[in-house]
Amino acid sequence: MNKNKIQYGNRGMSLEDDLNLTNQYYLERQMAVVHKKPTPVQIVKVDYPKRSQAKITEAYYRRASTTDYNGVFQGKYIDFEAKETHNVNLLPLKNFHDHQIKHMRQVMMQQGICFIIVKFSKKQDVYLLDAGILIRYWDLQQTGGRKSIPRETIEREGHLVPQSYLPRLDYLSIVKQVYL
Amino acid sequence: MNKNKIQYGNRGMSLEDDLNLTNQYYLERQMAVVHKKPTPVQIVKVDYPKRSQAKITEAYYRRASTTDYNGVFQGKYIDFEAKETHNVNLLPLKNFHDHQIKHMRQVMMQQGICFIIVKFSKKQDVYLLDAGILIRYWDLQQTGGRKSIPRETIEREGHLVPQSYLPRLDYLSIVKQVYL
Numbered sequence: 131m132n133k134n135k136i137q138y139g140n141r142g143m144s145l146e147d148d149l150n151l152t153n154q155y156y157l158e159r160q161m162a163v164v165h166k167k168p169t170p171v172q173i174v175k176v177d178y179p180k181r182s183q184a185k186i187t188e189a190y191y192r193r194a195s196t197t198d199y200n201g202v203f204q205g206k207y208i209d210f211e212a213k214e215t216h217n218v219n220l221l222p223l224k225n226f227h228d229h230q231i232k233h234m235r236q237v238m239m240q241q242g243i244c245f246i247i248v249k250f251s252k253k254q255d256v257y258l259l260d261a262g263i264l265i266r267y268w269d270l271q272q273t274g275g276r277k278s279i280p281r282e283t284i285e286r287e288g289h290l291v292p293q294s295y296l297p298r299l300d301y302l303s304i305v306k307q308v309y310l
Numbered sequence: 311m312n313k314n315k316i317q318y319g320n321r322g323m324s325l326e327d328d329l330n331l332t333n334q335y336y337l338e339r340q341m342a343v344v345h346k347k348p349t350p351v352q353i354v355k356v357d358y359p360k361r362s363q364a365k366i367t368e369a370y371y372r373r374a375s376t377t378d379y380n381g382v383f384q385g386k387y388i389d390f391e392a393k394e395t396h397n398v399n400l401l402p403l404k405n406f407h408d409h410q411i412k413h414m415r416q417v418m419m420q421q422g423i424c425f426i427i428v429k430f431s432k433k434q435d436v437y438l439l440d441a442g443i444l445i446r447y448w449d450l451q452q453t454g455g456r457k458s459i460p461r462e463t464i465e466r467e468g469h470l471v472p473q474s475y476l477p478r479l480d481y482l483s484i485v486k487q488v489y490l
């Protein structure tokens with residue numbers, strides 16, 4: 131991939147920005163309804179000043195118990211987590227935590243469509259990988275297996291997500307191929 | 311409904327508490343994966359004290375652009391909003407806002423299962439009402455129609471949700487009847 135492609139193709143936007151724009155595109159065209167969940171926050175103290183809006187003055191980030199994105203596509207439930215890595219050749223499993231993996235298992239048991247979207251930020255390529263493959267690596271790790279998913283696995287068992295100006299990351303085209 | 315039923319049946323828990331317990335029950339039994347979305351908060355200022363967790367010191371509540379709950383049931387997308395009212399004979403439409411109604415329309419267009427769960431807190435009875443009926447009243451209101459949904463409509467076109475100790479509010483039993 132050459133320098134131009136990096137400059138014009140993605141222009142330094144984060145994976146999350148690109149996914150939000152993509153979801154907005156899908157929403158406007160009635161192709162899918164997918165939203166990012168709000169960041170979970172534990173609210174401790176709130177001020178209610180007169181004649182103005184409530185102000186939260188003490189709060190803490192909570193660990194998410196689910197994944198980042200979910201929604202509906204042709205009646206079916208879609209659920210995914212997005213991860214960006216600076217590593218060139220692998221996706222470290224420490225990018226995920228227990229609760230997220232547990233949630234993905236639950237979604238798969240319930241026949242939901244569940245995957246991760248991985249961006250290798252150096253090359254700026256993005257892959258969709260079924261959650262089952264992540265879970266396989268996760269479980270192997272528990273019994274002494276490697277602490278990351280190799281890029282080759284993601285290339286071979288995942289699917290390159292088409293990038294363009296609109297939609298930025300057409301992951302729905304992959305979902306149609308793989309899950310319908 | 312007599313006094314005993316009020317005392318022992320629900321014991322003053324909020325609709326949200328009851329739904330959260332119900333969802334936990336469904337989750338543990340692999341019947342469905344449904345979560346309440348975190349309250350959306352706009353974070354303005356964060357302190358990062360040494361050797362302790364990040365503290366949010368200025369934040370504001372944002373208006374939710376979707377409904378409160380969503381998830382998956384047998385592969386299908388489920389989406390609902392929960393509302394409690396002290397009114398005895400009606401559910402005021404001012405309990406909903408534009409964004410939520412828009413979201414419900416989008417979900418229905420995408421063939422998701424979409425409804426509201428309404429609790430009349432005086433009598434403590436709870437109904438599941440398809441989002442299509444709410445939207446019908448919402449649209450009529452725009453052209454001079456009434457500003458609420460009468461209780462009789464909810465009784466007639468909705469479905470009484472069974473209450474027990476476990477699960478507290480068995481809305482899934484209604485979903486199976488009505489949507490599958």
Ligand SMILES: [Mg+2]
Binds near residue numbers: 211
């Ligand atoms: Mg993420």
Ligand SMILES: [Mg+2]
Binds near residue numbers: 378391392393
């Ligand atoms: Mg609500």
